[in-house]
Amino acid sequence: MRKIFVMMLALAGLxxxxxxxxxxxxxxSPIGWAAVGKTTGxxxxxxxxVTTFNELKTALNxxxxxxxxYIKGEIVMEQRLYVKNGNLTVYGLPGxxxxxxxxxxxxxxxxxxxxxxxxxxxxxxxxxxxCGGAFDIGGYDCLCLExxxxxxxxxxxxxxxxxxxxxxxxxxxxxxxxxCKFGYNQDPISTGKEEAADHRFSNLIGNNxxxxxxxxxxxVTFSNCWWSEGCVERMPRVRFGKVHVANCLYSSTVTKYCxxxxxxxxIYAENCAFVSDAAKANIWxxxxxKAQEAHxxxxxxxxxxxxxxxxxxxxxxxxxxxxxxxxxxxxxxLVEATVTAYGGATLTEAQLTxxxxxxxxxxxxxxxxxxxxxxYYAPDGRRVAASGQGxxxxxxxxxxxxxxxxxxxxxxSVSEKLE
Numbered sequence: 123m124r125k126i127f128v129m130m131l132a133l134a135g136l137x138x139x140x141x142x143x144x145x146x147x148x149x150x151s152p153i154g155w156a157a158v159g160k161t162t163g164x165x166x167x168x169x170x171x172v173t174t175f176n177e178l179k180t181a182l183n184x185x186x187x188x189x190x191x192y193i194k195g196e197i198v199m200e201q202r203l204y205v206k207n208g209n210l211t212v213y214g215l216p217g218x219x220x221x222x223x224x225x226x227x228x229x230x231x232x233x234x235x236x237x238x239x240x241x242x243x244x245x246x247x248x249x250x251x252x253c254g255g256a257f258d259i260g261g262y263d264c265l266c267l268e269x270x271x272x273x274x275x276x277x278x279x280x281x282x283x284x285x286x287x288x289x290x291x292x293x294x295x296x297x298x299x300x301x302c303k304f305g306y307n308q309d310p311i312s313t314g315k316e317e318a319a320d321h322r323f324s325n326l327i328g329n330n331x332x333x334x335x336x337x338x339x340x341x342v343t344f345s346n347c348w349w350s351e352g353c354v355e356r357m358p359r360v361r362f363g364k365v366h367v368a369n370c371l372y373s374s375t376v377t378k379y380c381x382x383x384x385x386x387x388x389i390y391a392e393n394c395a396f397v398s399d400a401a402k403a404n405i406w407x408x409x410x411x412k413a414q415e416a417h418x419x420x421x422x423x424x425x426x427x428x429x430x431x432x433x434x435x436x437x438x439x440x441x442x443x444x445x446x447x448x449x450x451x452x453x454x455x456l457v458e459a460t461v462t463a464y465g466g467a468t469l470t471e472a473q474l475t476x477x478x479x480x481x482x483x484x485x486x487x488x489x490x491x492x493x494x495x496x497x498y499y500a501p502d503g504r505r506v507a508a509s510g511q512g513x514x515x516x517x518x519x520x521x522x523x524x525x526x527x528x529x530x531x532x533x534x535s536v537s538e539k540l541e
Contacts, residue, residue, distance in 0.1 A: 144529075145301075145464040147346065147369070150517065152245075152274040152298060153448045154343025154366060159272040159296030163211035163245030164190040166500060171215075175200050178220075182236075183207060193218040193249060202234035202262055208242040208270075214249035214278075214467055225254030225284065225311060233284040234262030243272045248467045250279045251287075255308035256322040261285045263326075273297040279466045282308050285321065286356060290363075291329040293336055298343040303466035305374075306352025322354040322376070328361025331385045331412045336362040343442075344370055345449050346457075348465045354378050359409055360387035366442040367391040368451050371461040372401040372426075379407035383419045383432065388440035391419075395457035396426030405430065425454040495521040 144150055152161045169190040172178045174197060181191045188209045195215075199222035224233045235251045238244065251264035261284030267273060269292045279302065280287040287304050290297060310320040328340050340363025347367075349357040353374040358365065359382025367389065372380050377400035381389060396402045405427050408414050416435030421427065433439065442449065452460075498506050499517040506516065520528045 145346075145460055147450065147452055147460060148301060148464065149448065149450070153300060154298040154345060154442075154446060155296045155341045156272065156274040156298035156343065157448055158341075158446055161243055161245065161272040161274045161296070161298075163243060163274070164188045164209055166190050166211065173197065179203055182210070193220065195219075196221055198223070199235055201232035202237050205236060205238045206240055208244055208272075210241070210243070211245040211247070212249055213247050218248075219250040219252055221252045223252075223254045225257055227259050230257070230259050230261040230284065234266065235264050237262065237266045238268065238270045238273075240269045241267075242270065244270070245273075246275045246278050248277045250467050251281065251283075253282045253284055255282045255284065255311050256286075256306060256320065257284050257311040259284075263287060263289045265289075266291070267294045267297065268292045269294060271295045271297075275299045275302060277301045277465075277467055279303045279305075280324075281305050282352075283324075285323075286326050287324045288326070289329065290325075290327045290340060290342060292333070293339045295339040295341050297341070298345070299347050300343075300345045301347065301461075301465050301468075302344075303348045303350055304353060304357070305350035306354075308352075320354055322352055323356040323359070324349060324353045325356050325358035327358050327363050327365060328384065328387075331361060331410070333362075334386075337386055339363070340365075341445075342366070343449065344368070346370065346461055346465060348461045349374055349380070351375065355407075355409075356382055358382065360384050360389055362386045364388045364440040364445075365390070366440075366449065368393060368442075368449050369454070369457050369461070370394045371457050371465070372396045373398050373458075375400050377401045377404050379404045379409075381406040381419060381421075382409040382413075383407070383417045384409055384413045385416060386435075387413070387417050387419065389419045390440050390442055391421040392423050393451040393454045393457065394421070394424040395454050395461075396424065397458055402426045406432070423451075423454060425457065492523050493520045494523050 165188055167188040168186045170181050171192040171194050172181050173194050178197055182205045191212045193214045196219045220235050222235050253264050263286045264280045264283040266289040304324045306322040310322055312319040327342055328336050342365045344367045346369050348371040351374050354376050355378050357380045361384040375398045383406050418439050419432045420439055421430040497519045500506050
């Protein structure tokens with residue numbers, strides 16, 4: 123099945139750009155550490171559509187053994203939501219967004235969007251997270267994963283987290299970010315403390331040098347991700363974890379450091395593109411003195427910098443190929459064009475057009491060929507019958523009479539209210 127699915131996506135790369143919705147480099151399934159963890163999410167079972175904060179809260183904490191949530195429109199968060207249940211898939215429909223604009227000292231305790239505690243087997247796709255701006259007064263991130271495992275976060279966007287955009291802490295493990303975008307659209311808010319005047323620090327992995335139990339956990343993959351304008355530090359900042367960064371883009375003009383090489387961190391970065399002058403000049407840094415005691419950081423085959431190999435301590439370098447081989451890298455010279463074109467929440471209203479009972483993402487353009495044969499696949503790569511496709515996103519492979527093979531997404535009707 124995996125070989126068939128990869129072949130389908132390769133064939134999709136033969137289509138004109140305007141007719142394909144995914145990059146030819148997009149596996150459209152969990153890869154890296156999330157795949158090692160066999161992340162499957164809610165398997166598109168028990169789908170609901172949510173349009174309000176209360177509906178989202180109810181759906182996230184549903185007692186269903188597996189569940190699927192579709193976010194429709196902009197939902198303003200009354201406060202961050204704590205979630206402990208797993209076996210979940212969350213899709214953001216075109217134009218949807220989770221927004222928490224709180225950005226004052228009086229409101230900091232209600233900042234952030236989602237905070238997962240002990241959850242396992244979760245998928246997020248095409249979801250936009252937006253907070254009130256960097257304001258480090260004890261606030262919260264757009265997304266926090268505490269003691270969680272088996273997360274695949276794909277084609278999502280994270281902006282203006284108060285404390286940061288994402289925290290992965292307290293033994294969280296087997297997590298992959300693919301085609302995600304991180305940034306800060308708002309100016310930082312100063313608390314009057316010099317060290318907190320600009321806290322646009324994006325991605326933190328591990329939050330305590332003394333938490334030695336994190337060693338062996340905090341395994342995270344970033345593939346085809348984009349640290350965009352406004353990001354100052356932590357792209358990512360790592361303690362203890364084995365972190366793989368592949369084909370990622372660094373373009374922020376206010377970069378103070380890209381990689382925070384922390385205590386016991388094991389980072390392998392390859393085929394990335396550092397395109398802003400600030401990113402090129404500030405590839406990595408020791409975030410504190412403790413970090414210099416033990417660390418391993420290797421950066422190879424990237425644009426805008428020479429290869430790096432920085433190490434201290436007795437442990438060997440982390441080599442992702444010893445853990446998995448499904449992260450397919452391509453030349454760093456192609457990263458900027460590819461990631462800016464396809465990264466982030468890419469499903470738009472223009473791509474989502476009604477077609478009978480289904481909404482099609484990506485159109486067959488040009489010629490008079492008819493569809494000769496159609497196959498459907500679930501988002502996790504399983505072949506499904508058309509009648510068993512269920513509600514929600516599926517991958518459609520169509521063979522045309524002129525010999526072309528067209529691969530796109532379709533979305534069958536989903537429930538418009540909680541069930």
